[in-house]
Amino acid sequence: MSRGLGWNVVLAACLLFFAALIGLPFWWVLTGSIKIPQEIIARMPTMIPHSFTLQHYQKLFSASDYPVYLINSLIVATASTVLTLLLALPAAYAFFRLRFPGRAIAYRTILLAYAFPSIVVLIPLFGLFAKVGLVDRLPALILVNTAFALPFAIWMLRSFLAGIPKEIEEAAVMDGAPTLTLLRHIMIPLIAPGIASVGIYAFITAWTEYVFASVLILSDAKRTLPVGFSGIIGQYQIDWGLLLAGASVAIIPVVTLFAFVGRGFVSGLTEGAVK
Numbered sequence: 001m002s003r004g005l006g007w008n009v010v011l012a013a014c015l016l017f018f019a020a021l022i023g024l025p026f027w028w029v030l031t032g033s034i035k036i037p038q039e040i041i042a043r044m045p046t047m048i049p050h051s052f053t054l055q056h057y058q059k060l061f062s063a064s065d066y067p068v069y070l071i072n073s074l075i076v077a078t079a080s081t082v083l084t085l086l087l088a089l090p091a092a093y094a095f096f097r098l099r100f101p102g103r104a105i106a107y108r109t110i111l112l113a114y115a116f117p118s119i120v121v122l123i124p125l126f127g128l129f130a131k132v133g134l135v136d137r138l139p140a141l142i143l144v145n146t147a148f149a150l151p152f153a154i155w156m157l158r159s160f161l162a163g164i165p166k167e168i169e170e171a172a173v174m175d176g177a178p179t180l181t182l183l184r185h186i187m188i189p190l191i192a193p194g195i196a197s198v199g200i201y202a203f204i205t206a207w208t209e210y211v212f213a214s215v216l217i218l219s220d221a222k223r224t225l226p227v228g229f230s231g232i233i234g235q236y237q238i239d240w241g242l243l244l245a246g247a248s249v250a251i252i253p254v255v256t257l258f259a260f261v262g263r264g265f266v267s268g269l270t271e272g273a274v275k
Contacts, residue, residue: 026251033057033244040240056241057249066246068221069228073207074253076138076224080145080206081199084153087146088198092157093183097169114151119211126215136218144216145206153198160194161187196261203257225250 027047032040036051060066094100095107125144126135134140164187172182188195210226217223220231225246232243 029244029247029251033241033248035241037241040244056245059242060245060249064232064242065220065223065228066232066249069223069225070249072138072222073224073226073250076141076145076213077203077206077253079138079142080149081202083142083146084149084202085195085199088150088153088157089188089195090183091150092154092161093187095154096158096161110151110154114155118148122211122215125212129216135216136222138217138222140216141206141209141213141224144212145202145209149202149205153202156198156201157191157194160191164190200257200261204254207254 031047031049033056034052034054035046035049036053036055039046039049039051095103129135129140134143168186168190169182172186177186208226209224213224213227214230217227223231229243229246232239232246
């Protein structure tokens with residue numbers, strides 16, 4: 001066996017190992033959601049289902065508040081993603097191209113906010129939202145998720161803008177293009193992979209956020225999926241079939257998002273790494 005072939009075998013083995021490490025939990029959740037309860041809690045686990053049932057999904061959508069949690073999460077995650085992109089794009093362009101007093105200090109402050117533990121501001125934010133009447137309302141979660149996603153979004157989009165030749169902007173300015181037109185029609189199409197990357201990051205961050213959703217939301221009708229799952233888990237027993245079915249459905253929006261913009265996300269990660 002040649003040395004090159006040996007390294008290929010090692011590389012293939014490593015890839016298979018990590019693929020199994022990542023894929024097996026998803027397989028376990030998906031297959032467990034269609035097993036009968038007796039097979040789920042059997043002493044000998046089965047990787048390939050020996051039974052098939054949709055009773056867990058029927059119970060999930062007919063006998064629980066899961067549809068409400070799902071809709072709330074979709075509203076919060078989608079609105080947070082859109083708002084993050086709307087704010088991060090002009091901010092990243094301003095920090096990269098425009099010259100104004102305090103630009104460097106403001107940019108470093110934003111990066112510092114990204115490293116700041118979110119749990120530290122939980123109580124002050126609750127007090128602030130209580131005074132303005134945003135406690136137990138979905139806009140509170142949208143604002144919080146946007147605030148914590150913005151520092152990373154601005155930093156990443158700025159790195160993409162750094163890879164665009166300045167001559168392109170200068171040519172547009174010479175043709176009389178104003179700043180907003182330059183950003184909308186020239187810069188945004190050129191950094192589309194970065195926008196896809198930031199969009200996926202913001203969506204997943206809002207989709208999986210638990211701490212603020214569990215504190216700022218008080219009523220069951222406004223809960224999001226991560227908090228709603230805690231209600232499915234009982235104090236003395238767990239309905240594993242219901243829990244696995246809920247987890248399977250929760251994966252669908254993220255998988256769908258990757259299916260539409262996954263290529264741009266991968267391109268964004270690789271291009272942003274060398275900026």
